[in-house]
Amino acid sequence: MSSFVVALDVGGTSMKGGLVSESGAVLLSERRPTPRAEGPEAVVAAISDFISHLAASGDGVPAGVGLAVPGLVSGNSALYAANLGWRDVPATDFTTLDIPVLLGHDVRTGGLAESILGAGRGLTDFLFLPIGTGIAGASIIHGEPYGGSSGWAGEIGHTPVFPDGEQCACGQFGCLETYASAASVGRRYSLRAGLEGVKAEQVVSSDDPIAIEVWDEAVEALSLALATYTLLLDPSVIVLGGGLAEAGPALFDPVRTRLVKRLAFRDAPPLIPAALGVDAGMLGASLLGWRAAGRPELGPGWVMDVRSGPLVS
Amino acid sequence: MSSFVVALDVGGTSMKGGLVSESGAVLLSERRPTPRAEGPEAVVAAISDFISHLAASGDGVPAGVGLAVPGLVSGNSALYAANLGWRDVPATDFTTLDIPVLLGHDVRTGGLAESILGAGRGLTDFLFLPIGTGIAGASIIHGEPYGGSSGWAGEIGHTPVFPDGEQCACGQFGCLETYASAASVGRRYSLRAGLEGVKAEQVVSSDDPIAIEVWDEAVEALSLALATYTLLLDPSVIVLGGGLAEAGPALFDPVRTRLVKRLAFRDAPPLIPAALGVDAGMLGASLLGWRAAGRPELGPGWVMDVRSGPLVS
The missing domain is CATH 3.30.420.40 (ATPase, nucleotide binding domain)
Known part of the structure; x- marks a missing residue:
């Protein structure tokens, strides 16, 4: 029972x-x-x-x-x-x-949760990208998160968006994460401004020219990674979540504009906020x-009390 | 009958x-x-x-x-x-x-053919990348080629490997194809050398400094695109085909070396030549x-007379 x-x-x-x-x-x-x-x-x-x-x-x-x-x-x-x-x-x-x-x-x-209960409800092929301290994605393919041949898929945070870019903590150069994670946005601004411990949310809302530059580079890095993802995998939508998605229009609007600009011969998929x-x-x-428990059918029928806007994660 | x-x-x-x-x-x-x-x-x-x-x-x-x-x-x-x-x-x-x-x-x-009859026989998750006049890939996922949410997946040739790079015929900037397709290798060399209609295979085998530079850029572009693909989709192997794969070690060796160098925290998948x-x-x-015809089971049991080295395509 x-x-x-x-x-x-x-x-x-x-x-x-x-x-x-x-x-x-x-x-x-x-x-x-x-x-x-x-x-x-x-x-x-x-x-x-x-x-x-x-x-x-x-x-x-x-x-x-x-x-x-x-x-x-x-x-x-x-x-x-x-x-x-x-x-x-x-x-x-x-x-x-x-x-x-x-x-x-x-x-x-x-x-999986966003796909069955959240922003991707009813969609079978999309990207869930939480942007927090780090960046990793979940490719939903044929309705299920895809792990790749050995479980290492989804490392979009370490794709080389700027081939000659800064070295990432992972050892590679120009990784998305080293420009666009919440931690990186705070770190890069703090370093350039000669300050300590400034948070990403302060950078996003600042009109300091250094903050604008750091945020612009984060947006450009994200747009490049999402353009590449779109061309490779043709997602129906891109669901952005994590702490940085809380920036709302300050994130979604410029990334959407740049993504469209990066794609010449195909439409950009809609960018929507995560729901859970x-x-x-x-x-x-x-x-x-x-x-x-042997009840794989549960989930799609659940009515969730989810907020419709971007949330903190 | x-x-x-x-x-x-x-x-x-x-x-x-x-x-x-x-x-x-x-x-x-x-x-x-x-x-x-x-x-x-x-x-x-x-x-x-x-x-x-x-x-x-x-x-x-x-x-x-x-x-x-x-x-x-x-x-x-x-x-x-x-x-x-x-x-x-x-x-x-x-x-x-x-x-x-x-x-x-x-x-x-x-x-699909390479996956069931060729270089990817027995593999369920890999990339088939024919490099010819243009470049497009087939992602084999769970044993089947993946078309994305609307059939437009696989456009790896138009992923922006060099964000500030040359404009592609597609209108975008820095596309893999505009650096690394057979047509582009020939075109870029001819342009720089002030010649007309030089073919990619001549560029690959030349020790002219301009040819070396153009080929180096093609190899770098390919390595970047394959590093990104590997991080996103974790393929078990990458199968290179098409006319340019005929270059054999002149293509495979430097791309393999650069791919390994671009990946810091994970192994590179093997690069192998297409078989068909x-x-x-x-x-x-x-x-x-x-x-x-209602016979989807046919194929895996076929014994093909395929060559094991890279072929012209």
């Missing part, structure tokens, strides 16, 4: 967990810190504790667990996460409970939980 | 047709010019004639027709081809015979013909 799943979205700094019913109601939602500094095993143990706690908070036994994690992921194993120090952690290590568990890649799980904000990963994990 | 299909690959200058048995034997192979100068209807009529001729050359009635055409294509309609002047030509217009017809996009049909050469489109069309 299980009527809910445990859903957990594991990030580098915090974990967002919840209980989601078969009608899509979020029965409970909690956040805990990710004890990354304590090492890989501590994070696994913290996840297991969190899952047990959430499960015990529900009315009955959960039908399944869905878990969104960073790195290289298969359905039943966290294969590799540089960020968390994981190597080949089986899904069963994440819980002591005897219930089915399904793992998903964090960004693609968010993309910070909940995308957890909601996507709930869909994985229901898949683990 | 039909035991063969009619397969036709329609290019801008010539059409390659054949009869292919259910065991993959090419029973007949012929080439005719594409009467493009005579207008859209003349090309449709020439295709219809060619199909009738091929069908009549076989022993019995063909089980189906597969047709590879340029432009925007659905299975049962040639929706748009700037090159040939077509708009919404139904598949049934291409033949007077009462047999099932399936259309496919030219490059993707070649990719100029026959890829026709062989892919034969697979479409068998699908039209």
Whole structure:
């Protein structure tokens, strides 16, 4: 008589967990810190504790667990996460409970949620691009997030938009992320202005010529990456999310204009804001939980209470 | 008792047709010019004639027709081809015979052949990139060529590899094709050297400093586009075909080296030569013909007499 799943979205700094019913109601939602500094095993143990706690908070036994994690992921194993120090952690290590568990890649799980419950509802082929501290995308192809031949697809943040550009923390040159992530916009402005710790949102709204220049370069980098994505994969829409999408028209308007300008012989796909904000990963994990429970049909019928504008992520 | 299909690959200058048995034997192979100068209807009529001729050359009635055409294509309609002047030509217009017809996009049909019969045999997720007069790619995703949300995917030749680069014939700036197609390599060298009509193969093998520079720029453009593709779509291999792939090590070696250099945190996929050469489109069309005939299982079991090195295309 299980009527809910445990859903957990594991990030580098915090974990967002919840209980989601078969009608899509979020029965409970909690956040805990990710004890990354304590090492890989501590994070696994913290996840297991969190899952047990959430499960015990529900009315009955959960039908399944869905878990969104960073790195290289298969359905039943966290294969590799540089960020968390994981190597080949089986899904069963994440819980002591005897219930089915399904793992998903964090960004693609968010993309799954946007595709079934959010901005991409009803669409089968589009790009979900959350722009936060870093940039990675989820290509939704034939209705499902696409991981590539070995799970490493979606690294749009490290595509070389400016071939002779600045070196990225990843070692490559001219990566989208090093110009257009929220962290990079803040960092690049701070450096040029001789200031410390200026945030991207301050740069976006500033009329300081240095801020305008840094933001212009971010917009140009994004437009180039989105033009390339459009030409390669012909998405029906591009869904922008993450913290930077909160800039709203200050982001969407110039990127849209530049994208159109970069494309000569085809239309640009519409740019639309993500609908699920910070909940995308957890909601996507709930869909994985229901898949683990043998109920893959759940999701499309859910009525979500989502905000229509861009949200903080 | 039909035991063969009619397969036709329609290019801008010539059409390659054949009869292919259910065991993959090419029973007949012929080439005719594409009467493009005579207008859209003349090309449709020439295709219809060619199909009738091929069908009549076989022993019995063909089980189906597969047709590879340029432009925007659905299975049962040639929706748009700037090159040939077509708009919404139904598949049934291409033949007077009462047999099932399936259309496919030219490059993707070649990719289908390489995936089932050629260099990508046994692989489900890779890039097929023929480099000829122009450059377009076929992304094989989950074992099938991917057309995107509306059939316009694969335009890797028009991705902006050099954002401030030369203007392409398409109107955009810095397109891969304008640096790295066989036509562009010849054109760019001829222009700089003050010569006329030098071919790409002469540029590749020349030790003239201008030729070295032009070839270097082509290699750099290709490496950038392939790095971006790899990061976005994580292909298991990249299959290079078309006329320029005939350059062999002069193309593969430097592109491989540069691709590895552009990728810092992940391995480069192997670059391998296409196996089917100029026959890829026709062989892919034969697979479409068998699908039209209700025999989609044919192909994987065929033993092809393919050359293992790069071929002219």
